[in-house]
Amino acid sequence: MAVYTDVSDEELAAFVAGYDIGQVLSVKGIAEGVENSNFLLHTERGFYILTLYEKRVRQDDLPFFIGLMDHLARRGIICPEPVRMTSGETLGRLAGRPAAIVTFLDGIWVKRPTATHCRGVGSALAAFHKAGADFPIQRPNNLSLSGWRPLFEQAGDAADRVAAGLTDRTATALAELERDWPTGLPQGVIHADLFPDNVFFIGTKLSGLIDFYFACNDALAYDLAICLNAWCFEADGAFNLTKGQALIDGYEAQRTLTPAEVAALPILCRGSALRFMLTRLVDWLNVPPGALVKPKDPLEYDRKLAFHRRVSDARDYGLRR
Numbered sequence: 001m002a003v004y005t006d007v008s009d010e011e012l013a014a015f016v017a018g019y020d021i022g023q024v025l026s027v028k029g030i031a032e033g034v035e036n037s038n039f040l041l042h043t044e045r046g047f048y049i050l051t052l053y054e055k056r057v058r059q060d061d062l063p064f065f066i067g068l069m070d071h072l073a074r075r076g077i078i079c080p081e082p083v084r085m086t087s088g089e090t091l092g093r094l095a096g097r098p099a100a101i102v103t104f105l106d107g108i109w110v111k112r113p114t115a116t117h118c119r120g121v122g123s124a125l126a127a128f129h130k131a132g133a134d135f136p137i138q139r140p141n142n143l144s145l146s147g148w149r150p151l152f153e154q155a156g157d158a159a160d161r162v163a164a165g166l167t168d169r170t171a172t173a174l175a176e177l178e179r180d181w182p183t184g185l186p187q188g189v190i191h192a193d194l195f196p197d198n199v200f201f202i203g204t205k206l207s208g209l210i211d212f213y214f215a216c217n218d219a220l221a222y223d224l225a226i227c228l229n230a231w232c233f234e235a236d237g238a239f240n241l242t243k244g245q246a247l248i249d250g251y252e253a254q255r256t257l258t259p260a261e262v263a264a265l266p267i268l269c270r271g272s273a274l275r276f277m278l279t280r281l282v283d284w285l286n287v288p289p290g291a292l293v294k295p296k297d298p299l300e301y302d303r304k305l306a307f308h309r310r311v312s313d314a315r316d317y318g319l320r321r
């Protein structure tokens with residue numbers, strides 16, 4: 001459940017009065033998501049999402065996240081658009097938390113994406129990269145290479161309680177990545193968490209992207225690697241080449257990968273698999289007693305990492321040239 005903070009009717013009415021969106025008709029907590037408190041807000045003007053930013057989101061990062069949604073929406077990316085208060089601000093405070101109201105997007109996320117969905121995601125990812133090119137605020141990726149060893153150390157030997165040999169396997173993969181991680185690839189704003197639960201569809205047509213709270217500046221092709229991991233593996237752990245082809249084709253229909261990006265794709269996929277394995281592992285080992293949120297399985301990404309360590313060529317992901 002992702003409603004950590006209670007908001008009284010009076011507090012909410014006072015907050016909403018700062019906007020030109022009419023009176024509150026109803027408000028409902030949203031169970032999905034784990035980071036922030038999200039509410040579906042129905043006012044006289046329609047539906048909105050109210051987000052209260054909880055502890056894990058650094059307040060200094062909020063102008064980047066909110067500014068980015070605003071920037072992307074102005075450039076035709078379908079994403080939540082921050083609603084301005086009558087004062088012109090997009091970020092306020094509610095129940096002791098920073099808070100924002102954004103537009104509601106229609107659509108649902110797909111639990112079993114097809115190749116058609118993957119093509120749409122590839123295309124939307126490239127459009128996002130192009131639209132972010134002139135976004136003026138910078139935010140480093142603190143969950144890239146330099147962030148992985150601290151996470152690994154945080155897990156320590158407890159990793160072997162999750163699966164035998166996990167500590168050694170991870171140590172080897174991490175050392176290889178530290179040695180070989182590519183530099184000099186085209187950089188820009190990346191989403192960094194474009195998993196199926198952050199992409200809405202109406203039927204097979206992509207209807208919007210959400211959850212920009214890991215967005216940062218990094219190699220654009222790393223974002224594609226994250227999507228290959230998140231969208232193109234089957235439940236039985238097999239990589240689906242048809243989905244990989246569709247994702248890459250969709251991407252390249254909007255933005256052609258450079259030769260250096262193509263060459264780097266296997267190592268970027270390894271890095272991205274390690275990143276999600278490590279964050280999941282640390283969360284898995286630190287589930288607070290009585291938590292209602294079920295931690296995600298780190299071993300899913302341990303298996304994906306093993307797959308990528310056997311790959312040497314981007315054609316194994318579906319690149320057709």
Ligand SMILES: Nc1ncnc2c1ncn2[C@@H]1O[C@H](COP(=O)(O)OP(=O)(O)OP(=O)(O)O)[C@@H](O)[C@H]1O
Binds near residue numbers: 002034
């Ligand atoms: N603009 C929007 N329009 C419609 N629904 C939305 C919108 N923003 C968020 N939601 C709903 O709220 C849920 C949680 O949103 P989001 O993923 O941003 O939360 P989070 O707490 O940051 O989660 P995560 O754990 O995925 O980082 C989404 O799954 C979706 O159902």
Ligand SMILES: N[C@@H](CCO)C(=O)O
Binds near residue numbers: 193195276280296
């Ligand atoms: N998408 C991440 C969770 C962060 O929102 C994961 O699957 O591990």
